[in-house]
Amino acid sequence: MARTVIEGSEHWARREGADLYLWRKRQKGLRAAKGTVLLAHGSSMASTPSFDLQVKGRSDTSLMDHLARSGFDVWCVDFEGYGRSTKDRPVHAGIERGADDLLAAAKAIRRVSGARDFMLYGISSGALRAALFAQRNPRLVRRLVLDAFVWTGEGSPTLAERRKRFAGVAPESRRPVNPAFVESIFTRDHPGTAEKQIVQAFARAVCELDDSIPNGTYIDMCERLPLVEPEKICVPVLITRGEFDGIASFEDILEFFRRLPNPDKQIAVMPGIAHASLQEKNRMIVFHHIERFFGQPGSVYKG
Numbered sequence: 001m002a003r004t005v006i007e008g009s010e011h012w013a014r015r016e017g018a019d020l021y022l023w024r025k026r027q028k029g030l031r032a033a034k035g036t037v038l039l040a041h042g043s044s045m046a047s048t049p050s051f052d053l054q055v056k057g058r059s060d061t062s063l064m065d066h067l068a069r070s071g072f073d074v075w076c077v078d079f080e081g082y083g084r085s086t087k088d089r090p091v092h093a094g095i096e097r098g099a100d101d102l103l104a105a106a107k108a109i110r111r112v113s114g115a116r117d118f119m120l121y122g123i124s125s126g127a128l129r130a131a132l133f134a135q136r137n138p139r140l141v142r143r144l145v146l147d148a149f150v151w152t153g154e155g156s157p158t159l160a161e162r163r164k165r166f167a168g169v170a171p172e173s174r175r176p177v178n179p180a181f182v183e184s185i186f187t188r189d190h191p192g193t194a195e196k197q198i199v200q201a202f203a204r205a206v207c208e209l210d211d212s213i214p215n216g217t218y219i220d221m222c223e224r225l226p227l228v229e230p231e232k233i234c235v236p237v238l239i240t241r242g243e244f245d246g247i248a249s250f251e252d253i254l255e256f257f258r259r260l261p262n263p264d265k266q267i268a269v270m271p272g273i274a275h276a277s278l279q280e281k282n283r284m285i286v287f288h289h290i291e292r293f294f295g296q297p298g299s300v301y302k303g
Contacts, residue, residue: 005029006068008052013077013101013108020101021084022108023048025064025074033073035142035294036115039063040076040102040126040133042148043217044177044185046083047076049205050123050278055198063278066287072294073113077105079129081174081214092171094216095227098129099136106133106140119294121145123278124247125217131228138234145290147240148248148275151256153225155249158188158275163222171219174212179203189274190244195281202279230256236264238293240286242273264299 004027011022026033041050051074052064059065064074078085079101081093091097102120109115120141122130127149134141153159182203186194220227237260241248257267270277270285277286 004069006065011108011112013104015080015101015104018080018086018089020080020086020104020108021047021078022105023052023064023076024112025052025062025068027068027071030071030073034071035073035119036109036113036117037067037072037074037119037121037294038077038102038106038109039074040098040120040122040130041079041082042124042126043221044213045182045206046078046209048078048083049202049209051076053198053202053205053279055201058198060284061198061201061279063287063290067291067294070291070295072119073115075105075109077101081216083209087210090172092216093214094171094220095125095128095132095224097216098125099132102129102133103137103140106137117142119143119145121147121290122149123147124149124275125221128217128221128227131233134235135228135232141235143236143238143294143296144233145238145240145293147277147286148242148245149239149253149256150221150248151226151228151230151252153221154252156247156252158246159221162218166215166218166222169215169219171216173215175215177207177210177213179207182206185276186274186280189246193242193244193272193274193280193282194276198279230259231261233260234262236262236293236296238266238268238289240268240270240277240289242270242275242277242280244272244274247275266293
């Protein structure tokens with residue numbers, strides 16, 4: 001049997017004077033993809049460390065490779081202020097700007113690939129960006145996965161601490177990022193959920209691209225929630241929540257789930273996982289849920 005070869009390529013989108021970096025992974029020679037996937041990263045790191053982490057001697061650390069091996073055409077975007085995208089403008093790089101960046105990315109991807117709609121995944125503040133994008137652009141979204149998602153912020157100990165630290169901080173400001181900070185993401189909720197080798201590789205990858213990151217999404221999540229209206233998200237939705245997540249409370253996402261109008265909706269609780277699911281020991285659980293939901297057949301009978 002021939003070995004599956006995954007190839008990557010760089011692309012760019014432009015929005016209101018900002019250049020947005022796009023990274024694509026797919027099977028070499030694949031003629032018809034199962035669907036086009038667009039991935040939305042969180043507040044503290046760019047897209048390629050989040051979704052295409054490469055660790056020497058490991059083949060299980062890249063969500064993009066995993067989905068590409070399954071036959072999807074997989075894309076991620078660096079939001080403005082992160083990674084290889086424009087990051088020298090004093091803008092509020094918050095949730096709403098991120099949703100607009102996703103629209104610019106989607107338009108660019110459609111021009112390149114001919115995709116009609118997208119399988120959309122977002123993690124943490126990326127889930128908020130993805131949810132707002134789906135609310136605004138339902139015809140562009142076939143299925144939506146919200147991981148480490150927070151709706152109102154009620155019952156979140158992590159957000160309660162952030163409100164103290166970021167009170168009065170300017171929305172267009174930035175904060176430094178270093179390996180120690182990145183590594184702390186994996187100990188704040190429940191130490192032991194991630195392997196040291198993976199965490200260190202992830203921290204290096206994040207800090208190779210950024211030495212500072214925008215405060216916009218932190219401020220939005222501390223001061224402006226809720227930013228999405230579940231009643232207006234009409235696409236199929238899967239919510240994935242780690243057992244030890246310190247941001248997304250069960251009560252918060254259960255009420256959000258209850259209000260979603262589409263009957264094609266699911267919640268998956270992931271054991272042994274905290275907030276940063278994609279780099280933790282049990283990451284194959286979230287990989288599986290994403291692949292399964294994106295590959296779910298459409299409804300024939302709708303009542």
